[in-house]
Amino acid sequence: MGGGRMRLFLFRYSKANRSIFLEEDRVKAETERAKAPVDFTTFHNLLYEKKHYLKAIKACIDFKSKYPDIELVPEAEFFSSVPKDIKETSMSKDSAHDLMLKRLNFELHQVVPTSRGQALADEYGIKFFETSAKTNLNAEQVFFSIPQTIRISKPDPDKGSSTVTERSACCGS
Structure with missing residues (x-):
């Protein structure tokens, strides 16, 4: 080339x-x-x-939740006092949602139905109050009704009988 x-x-x-x-x-x-x-x-x-x-x-x-005022027990108290049937549900232990469901379930477990409370009040012959320690619902009324109930049901030692006497004022006045 x-x-x-x-x-x-x-x-x-x-x-x-x-x-x-x-x-x-x-x-x-x-x-x-x-x-x-x-x-x-x-x-x-x-x-x-x-x-x-x-x-x-x-x-x-x-x-905005329908129930914004729901107060749940603190987690520490929940874990220390929760019944086994709630603790051993099939929900995972690390999920915040599952923990919330367990705590709500625990709240339901602690609630006494009104009919049961009324039946107990009738059985013991005391006035029925629907109460809540968390919201302080009727707590004061219950506190003040206890001495009245005790005083009403206690027999009068002066009369020597076991009849129930009702006093109209507080502290025997």
């Missing part, structure tokens, strides 16, 4: 190489142009989805 032929071969080889690179760039650009609407749509969908999730999270945070 002569020097001229070699240059011609090298020239053709360089030209073919350049045309391959140019064709590759053209195909890449065409692919990018075809992908742009798809990428924009995907991006738009992701933004919409993000906005939807943020709206749902805000709705959960702003949610």
